[in-house]
Structures are given as C-alpha cells and as structure tokens.
Amino acid sequence: MPNSLTKFSRRRLLATTGAVAALGGFPSIVRAQAKELVIGGAAGFAPWMNGTVSQAFEAKYKTKIVYEGSRSLVNLEKMQKNKDKQYLSAVMMDDPVMIPAVQEGLLEKMTPAMVPNLAKLRPGTVQMDGMWANYLQPWQGVAYNTKSLPAGFPAWADCYEAKFKGRLVIPSLQNTEGVANLVMAAALESGKPIDKAQYEIDAGFKKIKTLKPNLLTIYTQIPQALNLLEQGEAWAIPSMFSSNVIPKEKESPMKMAAPKEGIFVGPAGICLVKGGPNKEMALQFIDMMLGAEMQDKLQPETFAFPSNASAKAPLGLAADVKVHNLDWAFVAKERGEWVKRWDREMAM
Amino acid sequence: MNFLDVSGATKSFGAATVLDGVDLGVGQGEFVSLLGPSGCGKTTLLRIVAGLLGVDRGTVKLDGQDITALPPHKRDVGVVFQNYALFPHLTVAENVAFGLKARRRGSTETASAVKRFLELVHLSDFADRSVRALSGGQQQRVAVARALAVRPKLLLLDEPFSALDRKLREGMQIDLRRLLRELGTTSVFVTHDQDEALTMSDRIAVMNKGGIEQLDTPEAIYRKPATAFALEFVGLSSRLSGKVVGTQDGLVTVETSFGRLVAPGNFVSGAPVMLAVRPERITVDRPGDFAVTAKLRDAVFQGAKVQLHFETTGGDQLMAETADLPHGLPAPGSEMKLGWAVADTLIYPVP
Amino acid sequence: MKAAAAARSPWRDPVIWLAVPAIVYLLVLYALPLLWLLTKSFIGPGGFTLRPYIDFFADPFNWRVVWNTLGIALWVTLACLIVGYPAAFALARAGAALQIAMLIAIILPLSIGVVVKAFAWQIVLRRDGVVSQLLVAVGIWDEPQRLLFTEPGLVLGAANIFLPFMILPIYSVVKLIDPRLLEAGATLGAAPLYRFVKIMVPLTLPGVVSGVAFVFSMSVSMYVVPSLLIGDRFQTLSTLTGRSFLFMRNEQLGSTTAVILLAMAVGVVVGSTWLARRLGGST
Numbered sequence: 001m002p003n004s005l006t007k008f009s010r011r012r013l014l015a016t017t018g019a020v021a022a023l024g025g026f027p028s029i030v031r032a033q034a035k036e037l038v039i040g041g042a043a044g045f046a047p048w049m050n051g052t053v054s055q056a057f058e059a060k061y062k063t064k065i066v067y068e069g070s071r072s073l074v075n076l077e078k079m080q081k082n083k084d085k086q087y088l089s090a091v092m093m094d095d096p097v098m099i100p101a102v103q104e105g106l107l108e109k110m111t112p113a114m115v116p117n118l119a120k121l122r123p124g125t126v127q128m129d130g131m132w133a134n135y136l137q138p139w140q141g142v143a144y145n146t147k148s149l150p151a152g153f154p155a156w157a158d159c160y161e162a163k164f165k166g167r168l169v170i171p172s173l174q175n176t177e178g179v180a181n182l183v184m185a186a187a188l189e190s191g192k193p194i195d196k197a198q199y200e201i202d203a204g205f206k207k208i209k210t211l212k213p214n215l216l217t218i219y220t221q222i223p224q225a226l227n228l229l230e231q232g233e234a235w236a237i238p239s240m241f242s243s244n245v246i247p248k249e250k251e252s253p254m255k256m257a258a259p260k261e262g263i264f265v266g267p268a269g270i271c272l273v274k275g276g277p278n279k280e281m282a283l284q285f286i287d288m289m290l291g292a293e294m295q296d297k298l299q300p301e302t303f304a305f306p307s308n309a310s311a312k313a314p315l316g317l318a319a320d321v322k323v324h325n326l327d328w329a330f331v332a333k334e335r336g337e338w339v340k341r342w343d344r345e346m347a348m
Numbered sequence: 349m350n351f352l353d354v355s356g357a358t359k360s361f362g363a364a365t366v367l368d369g370v371d372l373g374v375g376q377g378e379f380v381s382l383l384g385p386s387g388c389g390k391t392t393l394l395r396i397v398a399g400l401l402g403v404d405r406g407t408v409k410l411d412g413q414d415i416t417a418l419p420p421h422k423r424d425v426g427v428v429f430q431n432y433a434l435f436p437h438l439t440v441a442e443n444v445a446f447g448l449k450a451r452r453r454g455s456t457e458t459a460s461a462v463k464r465f466l467e468l469v470h471l472s473d474f475a476d477r478s479v480r481a482l483s484g485g486q487q488q489r490v491a492v493a494r495a496l497a498v499r500p501k502l503l504l505l506d507e508p509f510s511a512l513d514r515k516l517r518e519g520m521q522i523d524l525r526r527l528l529r530e531l532g533t534t535s536v537f538v539t540h541d542q543d544e545a546l547t548m549s550d551r552i553a554v555m556n557k558g559g560i561e562q563l564d565t566p567e568a569i570y571r572k573p574a575t576a577f578a579l580e581f582v583g584l585s586s587r588l589s590g591k592v593v594g595t596q597d598g599l600v601t602v603e604t605s606f607g608r609l610v611a612p613g614n615f616v617s618g619a620p621v622m623l624a625v626r627p628e629r630i631t632v633d634r635p636g637d638f639a640v641t642a643k644l645r646d647a648v649f650q651g652a653k654v655q656l657h658f659e660t661t662g663g664d665q666l667m668a669e670t671a672d673l674p675h676g677l678p679a680p681g682s683e684m685k686l687g688w689a690v691a692d693t694l695i696y697p698v699p
Numbered sequence: 700m701k702a703a704a705a706a707r708s709p710w711r712d713p714v715i716w717l718a719v720p721a722i723v724y725l726l727v728l729y730a731l732p733l734l735w736l737l738t739k740s741f742i743g744p745g746g747f748t749l750r751p752y753i754d755f756f757a758d759p760f761n762w763r764v765v766w767n768t769l770g771i772a773l774w775v776t777l778a779c780l781i782v783g784y785p786a787a788f789a790l791a792r793a794g795a796a797l798q799i800a801m802l803i804a805i806i807l808p809l810s811i812g813v814v815v816k817a818f819a820w821q822i823v824l825r826r827d828g829v830v831s832q833l834l835v836a837v838g839i840w841d842e843p844q845r846l847l848f849t850e851p852g853l854v855l856g857a858a859n860i861f862l863p864f865m866i867l868p869i870y871s872v873v874k875l876i877d878p879r880l881l882e883a884g885a886t887l888g889a890a891p892l893y894r895f896v897k898i899m900v901p902l903t904l905p906g907v908v909s910g911v912a913f914v915f916s917m918s919v920s921m922y923v924v925p926s927l928l929i930g931d932r933f934q935t936l937s938t939l940t941g942r943s944f945l946f947m948r949n950e951q952l953g954s955t956t957a958v959i960l961l962a963m964a965v966g967v968v969v970g971s972t973w974l975a976r977r978l979g980g981s982t
Contacts (some may be wrong), residue, residue, distance in 0.1 A: 073945070166845065172931040174946045217848040217930035224927055227818065233825050233847065336947050344760045348932045400882050420885035421894075433883040437901045446897070447887030498888055 036064045037281045040078060041092035043069035048301045056297070057288060063281050072097040079106045079273060086275045089282035092289075094176055095267030095328035096335070098132045107131050108274040114283050117290035117308060124325045125307040132271035135289045136304035139314070139323070140177050140264040143240035145229050146253045153257040156184045159238050160207075164214040167235040169228055172220045173342040179331055180239040180264040182208060182338070183324075187261070194262065194324045201338060209345050218346060229254055241266060246303040246316055262322030265305045349412075351376040351534050352397070352502055357406035359392055366392045368558040369406070374502075374534060379525065380563075381537045381545040384555035384581070390538045393555075394504050397536065399423045411501055421450075426500035430507045432491035434479040440490050441466065441475040447498035465493040468527055485516050492524065496531065503528070505537045509544060521548055542582045546570065554578045576622060576696040585624045586666045589698060592619045600695065605661050606640040611693035620698040627655065629692040630668035636687035642666055644682050656684070733961075740954035751955040768935040769963065771853060772919035776865075778858035779914045780907065783865035787906070790866065791873035805863045813860060817927035820856035821847055824928070830855070853929045860924060861917050865910040872906030908975040912968040919964050936960040 037057075041049060046069040054065045068078075072093040079088060079101060093101075101107050110130045112119040118126055118133060125134040142153040148167070159168060171178035186204030187197035197203070216234050219225040222244055228234040230252050245256045270289055272282055288294050295306040305314050305323065313319055350373035359367040367389045374380045382390040395401040397408055399420035407416045415423050426447075435443050441462050448458040466472045469489035474482065479490060488508055495503055508524075509517045525548045528535050539545050545552045546566045553563045554577070562574035573579035590604035592615045600615050601608055602623055611623055642658035654673055658666040668686055678684065740751050755761050790801050808816070823829050824847035834840040846852035876899070884894040922937045931938075936956050943953030 073948075174931075174942060215932070216845075218932050220926055220931055224818070224821070227821065231822070231825070233821075233845070336949070339942070339947065343934050346932055347760075347763070347934065348929075398882075398886055400885070420882070421888050421890050423886075424888070425886060427883065427886040429879050429883060431877070431879065433877060433879040435880060435883075435898060446884070446889070450884070450887055450889035450893050450897075494883075494887065504886075 035062065036066050037089050037278055037285060038066045038068060038087055039090050039092065039285065040068050040070070040075040040088045042072065045069060045092065048298055052297055052301060053289070053294070056294065057285060060288075061281060061284055063278075065285070076101055076106075080104065084275075086273050087277060088273050089276040089278050090270060090272055090286055092135070092268065092270045095127060095132070095134075095269050096176065096332045098127065098267075098269050098271060099329055099332045101271070102128055102131045106274055108272045110272055110283070110286065115287045115290065117287050117292075120292070120309055121290060121307045122309050127269060128329075132269040133286075133290060134265070134268055134307045135270050136295055136298055136302050136306055137265035137268050138241040138243040138302065138304045139258075139317070140180050140239050140241055140266060141256050141258045142236055142238045143226075143229060143245045143254055143256055144236040145232050145234070146255050148232055148235040152255070153236055153259060155259045156238060156261045157188055158259075159214065159236075160188075160211060162213075164235060166214065166216050168211070168214045169216050169225045169234040169237045170211070170218055171222075171225070171237075171239055172218050173335070173339050175220060175222075176266065177239050177241055179326060179335075182342075183264075183326060184238075184261065185211070198326055199330065201334065205341060205345055212346065215346075226254070239264070242303045242305075242314075242316070256316060258317055258321050262324050263305075263317070264324045264326065267326070267328050268304070350374060350409075351378070351411060352536070353407075353409040354393070354397065355407055355409075357393065357396055357408070358404045359389075359396065359401065360404055366558055367396070367403075370558070370560055372553060372560065372563070374536060376534055377529075377532045379528060379535045379537065379548060379550045381539055381549040381552045382555055383539055383542060383545040383552050385540060388555040389558040390540075390555050391506060394427075394506055394536065394538050397502070398425050398427050398504050400427075424498075424501045426495035426498065426503045428488075428491045428495050428503070428505045428508045430510060432487045432508075434487055434490055434494070436478075436480055438479065439476050440471060440479055440482070443479055443490055444494045444497050446494060451498060461497050465497045468496075469493045484511055485520060488512065488520065492527070496527075496533065499531075499533075501534065503533050503535045505535060507539055509539075509541075517544075518547075524548075546582070552582075554581060556581070570626075573694065576624075579624055579694065579696070584627050584667065584669075585694075586627060586630065586668070588623045588660070588664045588666065589662065590621060590623060592617050592621055599690065602695070605664060606642070606666075609638060609640075609693065610690050611695040612690060613695040615695070615697070622696045622698050624694040624696065625688050625692055627667045627669040628653075630670075630686050630688045632656070632668055632670050632673070633685050634687060636692075637690045639685050639687040641683055641685055644678055644680050644684055646680060647677050649677065658684070658686070736954045736957055739950055740958050743951075751951050752959075755952075755955055755959070764934045764936060764939055765959070765963075767933060768919055768937070768960070771850065771857070771925070771935065772915050772967075774850075774854040775857045775861060775918040776911055776915045778854055779862050779865035780911065782858065783862055783910065784869060784903075784907070786862075787866045787869035787873050787903075790870045791876075792878075805866055809863055813923050814927065816860055817856065817924055820852075820859065820928060824852045824856065848929050848932075850929070850933070853925055853933070856928045857918050857921060857924050861914045864913040864917060868909040868913065869903060869906035872903050876902050904975050908971055911971055915967050915971075916964040919967070920960055936963075 039049070046067060049065070049067040049069070054067070057063065057065050068088070075088075075091050075093050076097050079086065079091065082088075083106065098107070110118060110133070115133075118130060121133060125137075127133065142156065144153040158164075170181050173179065173182065182201065182204040183194060183198045185207035186192075186200040187194050189203035189207035190197050190200045192200060216228065222241075225234070225237050225240070226244060226248075229237055232253070240256070242256050245254050249255055270286055272279070272286060276282060290308060292306070292308040292311040295308050295311040298304075299306065299312065299315055303315055305317075306312070352372070352374040354370060354372040357367050357370045358365070370389070370393060372380075372393070382393060384390050392401065396403050399415070399418060403416065407414055409415065410423070410425070435446065438446065444462045444465055445458050448461055453461070462475070463472070466475055469492055471486060471489055471493065474486065479487060482490065488511075491508070509520060512520065521544060537545075537548065549566055551563060551565055552569050554561045554569060556577045562569060562578045564574075569578060570583050573582060579585055588604045588606060588609070590602040590609070592600050593603045593608065594601040595615060595617060598612055598614065599610050600613050600621075601610050602621055604623065609623055615621055642660075644656060645659045646657040648655040648657070653669050653671045654677065656668045656670070656678075658668075660666050666686075741747055741749070743750055790798060790805070793801055824845070825831070826843050826845040828846070830846055831840070831843045835843055846855065880898055880902070881894050884898050889897065920937050922941055925933060925935055926938060937960060940953050940956040940960065943949045943956060
C-alpha cells in the first residue's frame with residue numbers, strides 16, 4: 001500500500017512540494033531527486049512539454065522532466081522566492097519577464113561553449129549576451145474570418161479602412177501581442193521602418209487613436225477574441241499569435257495572415273536559472289530546445305517561428321516573409337506608462 | 349328592509365361547493381353571529397361580504413346599494429381578522445390611523461378619532477408602542493379600534509377571540525358587545541363557539557354544509573332548534589329514537605325504548621323520528637307530563653349543577669341537569685325517575 | 700424584560716460562541732489581508748502618506764474610472780431591483796410545485812461559472828443576437844444594433860448574473876409577510892397602490908436593502924464580467940486594481956484603488972441600510 005501510494009503520487013507530490021516550496025521555501029526535498037529536472041514555463045506549453053519534449057529528453061539522457069506550467073510572472077516569483085535554494089533548473093518565459101529576472105541576478109549567462117546551439121541561432125534571438133535565447137517564437141500576424149473577408153488581410157495598413165467599422169478586435173496593450181499594433185501604427189504614421197518606428201511611440205498613439213471607430217472591442221482574454229472572430233461578429237484580429245489560430249484553421253472559418261509589412265515574432269525565451277539544480281542536464285535541455293531537430297519536431301504542435309537558422313521554414317508562411325523582433329528591453333521599461341496612456345486615449 | 353342583504357350567494361372551489369345559495373338579512377345596528385363547525389362556509393360568507401372573495405352567483409347589498417362587484421376598499425366594510433393582521437411596522441396609534449389616512453381624512457380629524465378609539469379600547473397609554481410588544485388581548489383591541497376608527501357601515505369579526513384564553517375571552521366579549529352597541533355598529537360575527545354566539549348575538553345563523561339551517565334569536569335557537577343539526581350544535585340534549593304510533597290534535601305518540609312518549613308535531617304513523625329534550629328541562633324524582641325510569645351511568649359534578657347520564661340502548665342518549673339533589677350525588681347504577689313536559693319535547697324526522 | 704436582559708449582556712449567551720469559527724476564519728483569511736492591503740496604500744518610503752490618494756484623485760481619468768464603476772453598479776442594481784422585486788413576489792406566492800421550479804430556475808444558474816455566462820451573453824448581445832432581433836421585431840429599433848461591448852449591454856449581462864442575489868433576499872422577506880395584511884389594508888379603505896406603498900414597501904424594505912447591498916457590492920467590484928462584456932476600453936476600479944497587481948506589479952496603486960473601491964461599496968451598503976432604517980421607522 002505505501003509502495004503503490006508513492007508510485008501513484010510521486011510526480012504529483014513532487015509538483016506539489018515544488019509549488020509549496022515556491023511559496024514557503026523548503027526546496028531541499030526536491031533537490032534530492034537527482035534524476036529529475038524541474039522546468040518552469042507557460043501552462044499552455046504543457047501538452048508538448050510533457051509529450052514530445054519530455055519523451056525525447058528522457059530517451060536521450062535518462063532524466064525525467066518535471067514541467068511546472070503557470071504564468072510568466074509566477075515563474076519569476078518562484079525564482080525570486082527561492083533565490084538561495086533554487087529548485088527550477090531552467091525556465092521558459094517571455095522576454096519582458098526575463099528582463100527583471102536578469103536585473104535581480106536570477107539568471108546565469110550561457111555561452112556557445114555551454115550550449116553549442118546558441119551559435120546556430122538567427123541574428124537577434126540571443127538576448128543580453130546570452131542571458132536567455134529565443135527558441136520557438138509564436139509569430140503574430142492578422143487573424144481574420146474567412147467568410148467575412150474571403151480576400152484575406154493583405155496589409156496592416158488596411159485596419160484603418162472605413163469598411164471595418166466596428167469589426168476589428170485588438171489586444172490590450174497589457175497583452176504581449178498588443179505591442180505590435182502600437183509599433184505598426186508608429187511605422188504607418190512616421191513612415192519609418194519597424195526597427196526605427198518602435199521608438200516613435202507618440203506617433204504610434206496618434207495613429208492608433210484613429211482606429212477607434214473600427215474597434216469592436218479591446219480584449220485581454222485571447223479565447224474571447226477568437227470566439228468573436230469565429231462567430232463573425234469580428235472580422236479580423238490584428239496581432240494574434242499563430243499558435244492560437246493555425247491549429248483551428250481546418251475546423252473553423254479563421255485564418256492567419258502574414259500581411260505585407262511583415263510579421264512579429266513573439267518573445268518566447270529560455271534561460272538557465274542561476275544556482276539551479278542539475279546544471280549539466282539543464283544545459284542539455286536548453287541545447288535541445290534550441291536545436292534544429294527539436295524545433296522541426298515541434299513545428300506542427302506550436303506553429304511557431306524557429307530560432308535555429310538551419311531549422312525548416314515555419315508552416316504556413318512564405319519563405320520571403322518579413323520578420324520583426326521588438327526591443328523588449330525598451331518595451332519593458334516604457335510599457336507601464338504606455339498602458340496608462342492607452343487607457344486614457346483608447347477609452348470608449 | 350335589511351341593512352345587509354345577501355341573497356343566493358353561491359361559491360365553489362373546484363368541485364367543492366362551499367356556499368350553496370345562502371340568504372342572509374341583517375338589520376341596522378344588529379349583531380348577528382354565523383355559527384357552525386369548521387368547513388360550514390361561515391368564513392367564506394364573511395369574506396364574500398367583505399369583498400375579499402367573489403361570488404359565483406348571488407348578490408350582496410349594503411345600505412340599499414348593490415356592492416357585489418365593488419372591491420373591498422370601496423365597500424365600507426370593516427374586518428377584524430382572526431389573527432388581527434396588525435401592521436407590524438407601525439405603532440398602535442399608526443395602526444388605528446391607517447384607515448383614516450387611506451381615506452385622506454384631515455390630520456385633526458384623524459388624531460381625534462385615533463385618540464377616541466384608543467380610549468374606547470383602553471389602550472391610550474400604548475399609543476406609541478410597537479404592536480409587536482402587545483399581548484394577544486391588547487392586539488385584539490387594537491384590531492377592533494383600527495376597524496372601527498373609520499366608522500364602517502358594517503363590521504365583520506372573524507373569530508376574534510379564538511386565540512385568547514377563556515377567562516380573558518369572557519370579559520372581552522362583554523366589552524366588545526357593549527362598545528358595538530354604543531356605537532350602533534351593525535356587525536356580523538363568525539364563530540364556532542356556541543357559548544360565544546349565545547352570549548353576544550341579537551340573532552344567530554346556524555350554518556351547516558354551505559347553508560343556513562336556522563336564523564333566529566339565541567333563545568329561539570336554543571329552545572326550538574329548527575333542525576336536528578341546530579339541536580346538536582347548540583347546547584346539549586337527550587335524544588331518543590322511535591316510531592310514530594299515533595297522531596292526534598297536533599300531538600304525536602312515539603314508541604321509544606323508554607315506552608310511549610308524546611311530543612307536539614305532525615307526523616304520519618309509522619314514521620321514524622327522534623325525540624329530544626334539553627337536559628335542564630328534565631326533572632329528577634318529580635314527574636312531569638310523563639315519567640320514565642332509567643338507570644344512572646354517570647354523575648358529573650359541575651359546581652352549580654350536576655349532569656346525570658343514564659344508560660340507554662342503541663344510539664339513544666338520555667341526560668338531565670339539575671342543581672337540586674336533596675339526597676346528594678347518587679351512585680351509578682341507581683334507578684331514578686325522570687319527568688318532563690310535552691311542551692319541552694322536540695321532535696325531528698329521521699332521514 | 701428577559702429579552703432586554705439578554706440584549707444587555709450578549710456574552711452570557713453561550714450561543715454566541717458558535718460564531719467563533721466564522722470569526723476566526725474571517726479574521727485570518729479576510730480581515731488581516733485587508734488590513735495589510737489598507738496599510739500598503741498608506742505607507743510610502745517615508746512612513747505614513749496620503750500621496751497615492753492625492754495622486755489618484757488628481758488625475759481626471761481616475762475620476763472617470765470611479766464614475767464608470769459607480770454608474771454601472773447603480774444601473775445593474777436598479778435593473779435587478781426592477782426585475783427582481785416583482786419576481787420575488789411571484790416566487791413567494793406561487794404554488795408549491797411552481798415555487799420549486801422557480802427556485803431551481805433562479806438558483807441553478809448560480810452553478811454556471813460567470814465566464815460561461817458572459818460568453819453566452821456575448822452571443823445574445825451580438826448584432827444578430829436575440830436582444831437585437833427582439834427590439835427590431837417590436838419596432839423599438841429600426842435596424843439591428845450591437846449591444847455587446849456597450850454600457851447597456853454590460854448592465855444587461857451583469858444584471859442577469861446578479862439577479863438571484865436580489866430576488867432571494869426579497870423573496871425570503873415576502874414569504875414571511877402575512878397576506879392578510881393587504882386584505883386588512885383593503886378593508887380599511889386603502890386602494891391597491893396605497894396598500895403597496897404603505898404596507899408592502901416598508902415590510903419588504905429589509906429584503907430590498909440586503910438585495911441592493913448584495914448586488915451593488917458584487918457589481919461594483921465585478922472583474923470578469925466587464926472584461927468580457929465591455930473589454931479593455933472601459934476601465935473600472937476593479938479592472939484597474941487587477942491590472943496594477945497582476946500586470947504592472949504596482950502594489951501601492953493596486954491597494955489604493957482597492958481601498959477606494961472598498962470605501963465606495965461599504966459607503967453605499969452602510970448608507971442604504973441606514974436610510975432603510977430611517978424610512979422604515981418613520982412610515
């Protein structure tokens with residue numbers, strides 16, 4: 001009986017003590033498990049983290065991956081609370097959250113010597129000299145309803161056309177995918193390329209305010225936005241993650257468009273926790289996530305943009321698509337003020 | 349010309365007929381009781397007069413006006429409810445003032461009427477109390493004052509004493525009757541308590557199964573019950589069943605288990621009948637128009653009088669009441685001679 | 700006299716100790732965190748400060764947020780009262796079988812999550828939704844309009860979600876009112892409207908006050924419903940609070956807005972109770 005109980009609940013127990021440790025702080029229990037690697041990340045990644053990734057890693061390194069999926073901010077808090085005795089080995093979270101983690105000294109810098117695949121990534125995907133790297137980046141384009149807009153959604157600039165009166169849904173600026181609209185507005189207003197326009201936020205606000213008549217609503221919850229699009233009440237969602245739409249393209253009248261101005265790649269990063277347990281295995285895990293083989297394998301599950309230069313082109317995108325990376329350090333610094341301004345200027 | 353005139357009132361609830369063509373006339377200033385067992389339709393009749401219930405057929409007239417179709421608030425008929433239905437959120441004085449305010453009477457008039465009626469029910473000192481803080485008797489008096497303060501043409505009382513204990517009840521019955529007489533208020537009083545009805549009423553309507561069996565003065569109801577039901581419901585009586593064996597000059601001779609007895613009436617020979625005598629009309633050891641011998645089963649001492657129950661056969665019942673027993677309480681089993689007058693003998697057909 | 704003696708010394712009554720678990724529970728899990736929250740907004744780098752409040756109210760946008768919050772809560776409460784009051788009467792006076800059916804119809808939806816309900820309202824309030832079609836069919840609207848993501852739409856949806864909390868307290872009061880009180884009023888010469896105003900209204904006031912307090916305090920602080928039915932463009936104190944804690948990680952701003960929200964809710968609840976007492980006492 002005690003035996004079967006241990007067997008049955010060991011994993012759950014581990015996860016639970018992990019959570020408890022995060023709050024109360026007794027991580028030594030977890031550290032005793034030598035053949036396990038605790039990874040933090042987004043709750044939405046759990047299916048492929050516990051599936052494809054976990055299987056491949058276990059087969060190769062005989063080490064079990066224990067995945068703790070939650071929100072980026074919660075992952076950050078877990079690291080902060082256990083600063084002296086980390087139990088997470090590696091964490092996958094968005095760049096805006098990586099920045100405070102770096103500032104608080106929670107991350108350990110990685111080099112190509114430690115993680116060989118770092119050298120094989122596309123330019124602009126290794127952040128802060130190797131503090132973290134982007135692996136698979138969900139890309140953002142325009143999601144549209146194929147019944148309402150059979151001709152597709154060719155350009156971001158079209159958002160401002162009068163025919164879309166009350167038919168567009170955009171993300172709140174507090175959502176990660178919400179920044180792209182402001183930057184695109186800045187580019188349209190200033191006439192500058194995206195990498196320059198992303199610092200012209202005044203221009204961005206000036207332009208995006210003119211979008212108000214076309215707005216059905218501004219969402220904070222992605223499922224709601226998709227629901228509106230699926231029902232046809234909304235015709236398009238400028239700036240939506242590919243991973244939310246492409247898997248549903250077959251069964252519902254929704255499609256991802258990569259407009260001619262280009263797409264934005266999401267800031268999905270992976271990092272090494274400073275002082276985390278089982279560092280060797282953690283580095284192997286990070287290297288695997290950055291490798292072309294794993295990125296190709298995860299492509300049909302994530303529909304994200306691979307960061308490894310030798311990985312296959314992402315599904316559903318033209319080979320010559322323009323890809324924009326945003327300066328997330330700048331975004332992180334300014335976003336609080338932007339959100340305040342957004343509330344005032346975009347209010348009904 | 350009756351002040352209140354109910355004619356042909358009929359009311360059914362589903363398949364059950366609760367009132368079956370009832371006629372009732374009440375004169376101005378009169379106090380009439382509706383007396384009957386529960387389910388006889390007396391409360392239904394009261395609610396119909398108040399306008400709280402509609403009739404299926406029939407009319408209700410009050411003071412010469414047909415009020416059958418009028419809603420209750422336009423009828424000028426006051427009601428004292430069984431549970432008093434006082435407004436719990438108002439004080440004693442506010443309860444009494446309610447009807448006056450609803451009728452938009454001036455504030456001086458209202459204040460003086462409230463004062464007067466609280467005095468009449470001896471509750472002046474309680475004017476500003478919450479009605480919830482009052483005893484049952486006090487609440488009843490508030491209910492009476494509230495109903496009377498608007499000086500309704502007709503006051504209906506639905507068993508207003510039933511929640512009070514006996515001692516309190518008797519005093520209040522007399523007080524209420526005096527108050528209504530002083531005010532000259534025409535009243536209809538619903539009760540199932542025969543003593544209450546006999547004490548208070550000018551006339552009593554004995555009701556049974558949705559109809560009025562007899563409408564008469566208390567004395568007539570007691571002395572000459574019109575039907576076997578009225579006899580049974582009001583007061584006690586000896587009852588002997590028998591068969592008519594002879595009839596002559598308005599007198600019938602009936603063969604009973606105690607021999608041949610005579611009663612005033614007209615029945616054909618051979619008809620099955622029931623003879624009845626009120627117990628206080630039977631004399632003990634002193635023959636009247638006839639004398640029968642009976643064996644004592646029980647003697648019940650009741651203070652001022654003694655109730656004697658005698659052995660009978662079948663469904664018969666023989667009882668006497670007397671205040672005068674020269675030899676003391678007789679022992680059960682003793683043979684006693686009983687007598688009564690032909691004029692006191694009541695006779696009813698047996699259905 | 701007995702009652703008065705008991706009222707003077709409530710601690711003598713051992714029944715009072717039955718409240719201990721609830722008091723401990725509320726103290727540990729509610730009062731203490733609340734106190735923590737309160738102090739957080741009053742303590743700056745140099746000790747006690749009112750700075751967060753001064754800054755908050757210096758910004759006209761925040762006044763608008765306060766007004767949004769209050770306005771929506773008042774409309775939702777009013778809508779619930781108008782719909783719920785007669786419904787509570789119907790419920791209280793219905794026959795046994797119908798009453799059970801009605802109670803189930805009122806209580807069962809409480810077991811459906813707010814998110815699910817908000818999604819359902821999203822469908823109902825669409826341009827081609829039931830409400831729009833109905834208003835066009837009746838002739839109130841000339842053409843279909845969208846109620847979703849508008850203030851009336853939010854009021855409509857939120858009122859539906861909070862309606863049981865208006866109906867049930869009123870129902871529990873109406874159920875206890877002797878129907879003969881209205882009859883008594885009628886026989887005293889009071890017309891139906893007068894009876895309603897002078898008898899039913901004061902007697903149901905305690906139920907109305909608790910219903911209003913429930914619905915107002917729930918709708919003044921609702922978070923999920925506005926975020927789904929009206930979106931990011933209509934900020935209320937609770938969406939602002941949520942964002943301060945969850946997104947901006949600005950605990951001081953979050954505590955400040957939370958305290959203002961709490962003060963508003965407590966103010967309205969206490970105020971309405973006081974008002975009801977006064978009205979109830981003087982009628």
